[in-house]
Amino acid sequence: MRIISIRNIAALMVVTFGIATLFSVFGCKASQKVSGKTGVQLWAENCRRCHNTPSPNTFSHEQWETIGLHMQSRALLTDDERDKIVAFLKQ
Amino acid sequence: MSYTKKLPQALLVLVAIFSFVLNVEAQQKDVDSSVYDRLTELEKQVAQHKPGEEHFLIVGLLTTGFVSNKTTTTSGGTSSSAKTNSFPDVDHFEFSPMFLWRHGQKFLLEFEPSFDGSSLGVNWADVSWFAAPGLIIRGGYLVLPFGTYSKRLAAGWIDKLPTDPAGVADIPGADFGVEIEGGLPLGNMKWNYDVSLTNGMQLLPDGELQNVGSIDNNRNKTLTGRIGFLPFSNSSLEIGLSGLYGTAGDDNTSFKTAKTTMYAVDVNYVQLFNPIAVNFKGQFDDVHVNEQTYVDTANNSYTFNNNSTTYFAQLSLRPSGIANAFKNVELAFRVGNYTTPNGSLWGNKSDYVEGCLSYWLSWRTVFKCGVQSNTTTSTAPVDKGTKTKSNSLFLQFSIQL
Numbered sequence: 391m392r393i394i395s396i397r398n399i400a401a402l403m404v405v406t407f408g409i410a411t412l413f414s415v416f417g418c419k420a421s422q423k424v425s426g427k428t429g430v431q432l433w434a435e436n437c438r439r440c441h442n443t444p445s446p447n448t449f450s451h452e453q454w455e456t457i458g459l460h461m462q463s464r465a466l467l468t469d470d471e472r473d474k475i476v477a478f479l480k481q
Numbered sequence: 482m483s484y485t486k487k488l489p490q491a492l493l494v495l496v497a498i499f500s501f502v503l504n505v506e507a508q509q510k511d512v513d514s515s516v517y518d519r520l521t522e523l524e525k526q527v528a529q530h531k532p533g534e535e536h537f538l539i540v541g542l543l544t545t546g547f548v549s550n551k552t553t554t555t556s557g558g559t560s561s562s563a564k565t566n567s568f569p570d571v572d573h574f575e576f577s578p579m580f581l582w583r584h585g586q587k588f589l590l591e592f593e594p595s596f597d598g599s600s601l602g603v604n605w606a607d608v609s610w611f612a613a614p615g616l617i618i619r620g621g622y623l624v625l626p627f628g629t630y631s632k633r634l635a636a637g638w639i640d641k642l643p644t645d646p647a648g649v650a651d652i653p654g655a656d657f658g659v660e661i662e663g664g665l666p667l668g669n670m671k672w673n674y675d676v677s678l679t680n681g682m683q684l685l686p687d688g689e690l691q692n693v694g695s696i697d698n699n700r701n702k703t704l705t706g707r708i709g710f711l712p713f714s715n716s717s718l719e720i721g722l723s724g725l726y727g728t729a730g731d732d733n734t735s736f737k738t739a740k741t742t743m744y745a746v747d748v749n750y751v752q753l754f755n756p757i758a759v760n761f762k763g764q765f766d767d768v769h770v771n772e773q774t775y776v777d778t779a780n781n782s783y784t785f786n787n788n789s790t791t792y793f794a795q796l797s798l799r800p801s802g803i804a805n806a807f808k809n810v811e812l813a814f815r816v817g818n819y820t821t822p823n824g825s826l827w828g829n830k831s832d833y834v835e836g837c838l839s840y841w842l843s844w845r846t847v848f849k850c851g852v853q854s855n856t857t858t859s860t861a862p863v864d865k866g867t868k869t870k871s872n873s874l875f876l877q878f879s880i881q882l
Binding site for chain 2: 405
């Protein structure tokens with residue numbers, strides 16, 4: 391039966407092994423280079439993955455807090471990225 | 482001079498000083514009272530406008546435009562053509578206000594109704610709990626984590642071209658269920674996960690799949706998941722792998738053993754090579770339903786390999802690093818294919834190429850002028866080999882509200 395074919399099991403094993411290897415090598419935390427990034431850097435790098443970078447003037451402080459949660463769930467940003475980007479947009 | 486002579490003068494001076502102090506205090510009291518009243522009034526006004534823990538926001542989008550189309554159908558050596566044009570482009574008109582309620586920093590409710598020109602639907606209606614760093618738990622009617630197009634790129638003001646890639650945006654779409662997701666650091670890299678458990682899809686008599694809705698057609702749930710990996714520290718590249726597995730057949734019918742398996746691979750690369758911003762996106766989907774026996778309109782049994790594939794690859798270029806009006810111009814291209822099962826009543830092989838010139842009026846407002854050429858060859862038993870060639874011109878305006 392195709393649903394549990396050797397190909398599917400092999401693909402699952404490769405993905406699982408790959409993830410396990412990445413975790414064991416790099417750990418589940420940001421490097422100093424990444425954690426030292428500013429809000430404006432993260433805004434420029436992450437927003438444009440899907441759309442143009444938004445102007446900070448577009449929304450109020452409270453609105454940016456709400457947009458920040460919505461965008462974190464869409465782009466799957468880390469919590470640190472969301473906090474820094476929202477702090478920059480609220481300036 | 483004796484002290485008795487000076488005493489009245491001294492008393493007079495003291496009375497004068499005392500009167501002066503009393504007068505000043507009285508004036509000060511008047512001033513304080515007026516400032517106090519003003520402050521009280523301001524406090525009342527501020528109390529009415531204090532943000533509180535809850536926040537409500539309406540955003541959303543509008544996409545409208547014009548389409549002109551010429552379709553030529555060739556079957557059995559004879560051809561026929563038809564020309565149409567329409568305001569708006571009926572396949573891509575959309576007015577979708579999005580309602581966002583935030584409760585503190587932990588809960589977000591999202592609701593997006595959508596009017597497509599003829600009917601009112603709902604794109605999503607869910608509640609998210611930001612439970613812990615890297616852990617978001619969601620429930621309701623949610624967009625399934627399969628590929629990235631439906632969840633991140635489908636909005637008209639985000640999409641670089643005026644159309645949706647054929648087959649990519651429709652299946653699996655949105656469904657009722659629960660979902661967990663999150664983004665996490667990984668040294669210089671990042672990764673993210675997104676897993677949902679939902680009612681799943683329903684296999685129709687002709688072998689097509691549709692979302693079952695709020696009442697499940699069987700007792701099994703469908704598992705959908707995606708893992709994304711961003712290998713560069715500047716997040717310029719993301720590679721995603723998705724999978725879906727679930728029972729699609731109705732209980733107590735001949736389809737009760739029908740199961741669907743889906744895979745997808747998606748790629749997203751965005752980088753500024755000053756002054757040109759390069760944006761590449763692509764996705765490949767594979768949809769499979771295990772072997773079933775179908776019944777045609779004449780009540781004859783038949784079967785086919787129920788396997789569909791679709792892909793698209795698009796590249797857009799924008800000179801965003803220059804300092805004149807040309808920085809708002811973007812040129813985009815897309816190629817794709819959508820192949821539905823050979824031998825089914827809906828069997829087709831469709832190839833398309835598309836180009837678009839856009840002008841960005843703001844970061845979230847765009848005017849697009851696009852052309853698309855689409856060639857479809859039928860693989861259905863009734864009109865096998867029939868070829869349909871379609872050329873379209875799109876003028877489209879889209880804005881995020």
